[in-house]
Amino acid sequence: MVKIRVNGINYQLDVDPDTPLLWVLTEQLGLTGTKYSCGISECGSCTVHIDGEAELSCGISLGEVAGKDVVTIEGLKGRIADALRQAWIEEDVPQCGYCQSGQIMTAATLLKHNSDPSDDAIDGAMSDVLCRCGSYQGIRQAIHLAAGRKVS
Amino acid sequence: MxxxxxxxxxxxxxxxxxxxxxxxxxxxxxxxxxxxxxxxxxxxxxxxxxxxxxxxxxxxxxxxxxxxxxxxxxxxxxxxxxxxxxxxxxxxxxxxxxxxxxxxxxxxxxxxxxxxxxxxxxxxxxxxxxxxxxxxxxxxxxxxxxxxxxxxxxxxxxxxxxxxxxxxxxxxxxxxxxxxxxxxxxxxxxxxxxxxxxxxxIGKRIPRLDTKIKTDGSAKFGIDIKLPEMLVAVVVHPPVFGGKVKSVDSQNTRKMKGIRDVVAIDAGIAVVADTFWQARLASDALQIEWEENENSKLNSDALFERWDEMAKSEGKTQYEIGDVDDFFGTDGKTHQAMYRIPYQGHATPEPMNCTAHVRDKDCEIWAPTQHQDAAQEVAARITGFDYEAIKVHTTFVGGGFGRRISVEYVVEAVQISKILKKPIKVIWTREEDTRNDRIRPATCNFMEAAIDSNGLPVAWRHRIVGADVFGQMLPKLIPSIMPYWVPRFLRNGLSGIGESLLPRVVPGKKAIKGAAPLQYNIANVRAEFINDDPGIPIGYWRSVSAFSNAFAVECFLDELAAESGEDPFDYRDRLLTNSPRMREVMKLAADKAGWKEKPPAGVHRGLAIHRFHDTDLCFVAEVSIHSRHEIRVHRVVCAVNCGIVINPKTIESQMESAVAFGLTSTLKSAITIRDGKIEQSNFDDYPILRIDEMPKVEVYTVQDTRSPTSIGEAGVPVIAPAVANAVFAATGIRVRKLPILPDDIKNT
The missing domain is CATH 3.30.365.10 (Aldehyde oxidase/xanthine dehydrogenase, molybdopterin binding domain)
Known part of the structure; x- marks a missing residue:
């Protein structure tokens, strides 16, 4: 049995602790907003927050997050999250949308640490999350928009 | 009623x-x-x-x-x-x-x-x-x-x-x-x-209807499907193209936790478990012996060498105006070049997957697919059911780019579900997805032009060597294209005939898309195709042949401008006398890019035009070269005439997307074949463009009242030649292959 806290809910799971967190979230808990794409920590689609920081859930096992606080896109809340989602909608960022949970989760920790990031800072923080549709320009604009609103 | x-x-x-x-x-x-x-x-x-x-x-x-x-x-x-x-x-x-x-x-x-x-x-x-x-x-x-x-x-x-x-x-x-x-x-x-x-x-920047659910994780893609009693399957495909299983030892696999079954299907061996991760782990424990296969000799480097050689002989003419033969092999001035474009993968972010439930009398399919009729057709064949008994649900699709026109993932899910009589979700691992992609064909392009006394081409020959996607794909489409009333025996019969006949008859016409007709006013033009299909699985890929052909055409034209000592814009402008619409588009891009003004220090510009279906486009790319010959693209100005614009934001997004998608092929990645296998397997060896490599993209549309034309693929063929021409402007080096890597310009 592994104890884990996801989106504020405590779970006791009878799952092999070596299982990547990604598959625990999607297959055991039905939190399918976190996405599998590479499985080798190369693309960022599976980004979640662990104790408030962005982590790749395909590269971390259930056992490693035991007792920690996990937040997925479904549970992402608060001023930063609201500002990001609103900006994402206004800038019409997603195309296919598959990577966007990873983009938003990563952007949320960026804004937590840097309330007014430059383009370079955005590129630096976001460069590990791949978007094959190329929605990058919208992501930059949406992060700027959200940053401006969150502060005001 | x-x-x-x-x-x-x-x-x-x-x-x-x-x-x-x-x-x-x-x-x-x-x-x-x-x-x-x-x-x-x-x-x-x-x-x-x-x-x-x-x-x-x-x-x-x-x-x-x-x-x-x-x-x-x-x-x-x-x-x-x-x-x-x-x-x-x-x-x-x-x-x-x-x-x-x-x-x-x-x-x-x-x-x-x-x-x-x-x-x-x-x-x-x-x-x-x-x-x-x-x-x-x-x-x-x-x-x-x-x-x-x-x-x-x-x-x-x-x-x-x-x-x-x-x-x-x-x-x-x-x-x-x-x-x-x-x-x-x-x-x-x-x-x-x-x-x-x-x-x-129409014409308003209406926000997309699917945005909100793509920001809170609630949009349902194929991979998210969950049904009561559903099992998950991982399929191990043959390592070599067209491989067949000789023997399999699944003893260790079957002992592993959560494993429900191991079944042989047409595509390979399926490991079926309660969850993906269990199936994935257990699939590693399979001991499979594959039959010897001639394809294991396939090697993309050797193919390019073979195609270089083949390009020396005349190909089958697919398009001709005038007579180019009058101009080559004479004393007149000619210019020649060979352009080599490699295979490309799709790298859809959502890997291939499908969920199927075959019951006693009917079948349901949930798939992120681009081809619903094909999904239904393959399921009808496998189950023996009528079309009416097969229901196809289309989910959101995590990237298509042409990959999901063919439906191997549907075949696999339906076959496994038919055997196990349970709902089955097949998920390809990224590695299986990359190695079993139906890749965009590679080609060699032998270009030749005869130049008149004004420095303009009077004859133009484009000889393409490689395989035509339609030779492999059309036979697969045939059973879905036939009207529904065609009975099963006839459908299967005609499909069989199509499969043996079409690969010999079809190749050519579509392989020259983007090569001819040209927008330029050249009196004598010929596009030839030499069909050589080595059997590597190829498929549709966002703009398909237009990508490789536009690269060869627009770079070669740039070569002619340079030979003539002329500005690439002015040179094209002189040749666009019969294409006022394209001329207007090119002028719009050049004006917005400030083509006639000096670029900032260290920045160099390149330009390319392209007509995709009935959409006219011109891109101006700005690049700079940095230490260790790193090529950076800063800005791309896109001008487009796609008729009536339904939603300006969509046009902008699709141009940005085309730039990003095309830049991966232009500067970063290619698929290579060694020993009958795709060498790449994941985003570490097939890297795609990152946000810090994304240029600023500006999009301008020409107001036009003709009916709307195409946009989804239209920009993809334009970016590579625009960047390559800018690299030439920066370095004086004409790179005639893709991707353009630092090593290609190291002698600057």
Whole structure:
């Protein structure tokens, strides 16, 4: 049995602790907003927050997050999250949308640490999350928009 | 339920009738349609009555208007663009619009291919007339119903923002209120279609309808499907193309936790478990021996060498104006070059997957697919069921780019489900996805031009060597393209004939897309194709041959401009005398980019034009070269004429997307073959463009009132030559291959 806290809910799971967190979230808990794409920590689609920081859930096992606080896109809340989602909608960022949970989760920790990031800072923080549709320009604009609103 | 045809033998086939006294039965059908779609009707669900004035529109008494979209949402924004067309003519309230992806039905086939398929950037232009008319007919039906209720002439009424209004009295009915008032109303055959200057929705930056659910994790992709008692399968495919299993030892696999079964299917060995991760781990424990296979000798480097050699002989002429032979092999000035374009992968972010449930008498499929009819056809073949017994649900699609036109993942899920009699979700690992991709063909392009005394080409020959996608793919499409009434034995028979015949007959015409006809006024042009299909699985890929051909054409033309010592814009301008539309597009891009002004220090510009289907484009790329010969693209200015713009934001997004997608192929990645295998396996060895490599993209459209043309693929072929030409401007080095890597320009 592994104890884990996801989106504020405590779970006791009878799952092999070596299982990547990604598959625990999607297959055991039905939190399918976190996405599998590479499985080798190369693309960022599976980004979640662990104790408030962005982590790749395909590269971390259930056992490693035991007792920690996990937040997925479904549970992402608060001023930063609201500002990001609103900006994402206004800038019409997603195309296919598959990577966007990873983009938003990563952007949320960026804004937590840097309330007014430059383009370079955005590129630096976001460069590990791949978007094959190329929605990058919208992501930059949406992060700027959200940053401006969150502060005001 | 009674129904009787009102009008037959005209372009549309309209049915009207009554359903248990609740309302109207009306259906707009295309010719020869009769399979699934019954005449539409008013029905009731949870106290909400619904009017279906035709196959495309569902108006409910709660005022919502649902638009049936017969294309897959791949990210291109089609589930917003097509409803905009309907809403415009219907005079609907946009805030009440909902979308449903259409089931597999005759009426929902893509008229460009006679199969329900999202491909070749056809969705908007094939839907334009149909959806406008569908919207207008529904509008007129609602107006007639309101007029009858008020006992006034319909001519005194008009529709606006989801309501019908009686002009003299200013009385109004919301659309929802009219649902029950339409019984017996004749559906007008000739309806007024709005003029572009009357558009209220088309041309506006309407936000996409699918954005919100793509920001909170609730959008459902194929990989997210979960059914009661569903098992998950990982399929181990042969390492070498076309490989077959000789023997398999699954003893250790079967002992592992969660494993339910190991089954042999056509594609390989499927490990079936309670969860993906269990199946994935257990698949590593399989001991499979594969049969010896001739394909293990395949090697892409050797293929390029072979094609270089083959390019020395004449190919089969696919397009010709004038006679180029008069100009080559004479004393006149000529210029030659060989361009080599490698294989490319799709790297869809969502790996191939499909969920299928084969029951005793029917089958259900949930798939992120671009080709619903093919999904249904393969399931019909495997199960032996009629089409009617196979239901296909199209989920959101995590990237298509042409990959999901073929449906191997559906075959696998249906085969496994048929064996195990349970709902099965097949998920390909990223590694399986990359190595079992149907890759975009590689080609060698031998270019030759004869130059007249003005420095302009008087003869142009483009000889393409490689395999044609259609040679492999058309046989696969045939069974889905055939009309539904074709019986199974005939369908299978014709498919069999197609499979043996088509690969020999088909190759050529489509392989020259983007190579000819040229936009340039050159009197003698020939495009030749030399077909050499080594058997590597190839497939459609966002713009397919246009990508490689446009690279060769636009770079080679740039070479001629340089030979002539002329500015690349001026040189093209002199050659575009017969293409005013393209000329206007090129001028727009050049003006916006400041082509005639000096770029900032260290920045160099390149330009390329391309006509994709009927869309004209010009890109200007700005690049700089940094330490260790790193190439950075800072800015891309895109000018586009795609006819009437449905949604300017979609055009911008698709151009940005084309730039990003094309830059991966231009500067980063390629698929290579060694020993009959794709060498790449994941994003570490097939890297795709990152945000810090994304240039600033500016998009400008030419205002035009012709019907909308293509946009989804149109920009992809333009970026590579624009960047390559900018690299030449920066370094003086003409790189005639892709991707352009620092090593290619290290001698600067």
């Amino acid at each position: 009674k129904e009787k045809p009102l009008v037959q033998g005209r372009r549309d086939f309209i049915k009207i009738g009554t359903l248990a006294g609740t309302g109207l039965l009306v259906g707009v059908h295309l010719p020869n349609c009769s399979r699934h779609v019954e005449a539409s009707h008013v029905s009731s669900e949870n106290g909400v009555n619904m009017l279906a004035p035709n196959a495309w529109i569902r108006i409910r008494s709660d005022d919502t208007v649902t638009v049936m979209v017969n294309h897959s949402e791949l990210g291109q924004g089609i589930t917003t663009a097509l409803p905009m067309i309907v809403a415009e003519e219907l005079e609907a309230d946009w805030s009440k619009i909902k979308v449903e992806i259409a089931p597999v039905e005759e009426v929902y086939k893509n008229p460009a291919f006679n199969t329900q398929m999202t491909a070749s950037s056809t969705s908007v232009y094939t839907s334009w007339d149909i959806l406008r008319k569908a919207g207008a007919m529904a509008r007129e039906t609602l107006i007639s119903a309101a007029a009858r209720a008020w006992k006034v002439p319909p001519s005194e009424c008009y529709a606006q923002n989801g309501a019908v209004i009686h002009k003299p009295s200013q009385r109004s009915f919301r659309f929802g209120e009219l649902v029950d008032k339409t019984a017996g109303i004749p559906v007008p055959e000739d309806v007024y279609l709005k003029k572009p200057e009357e558009f209220k929705i």
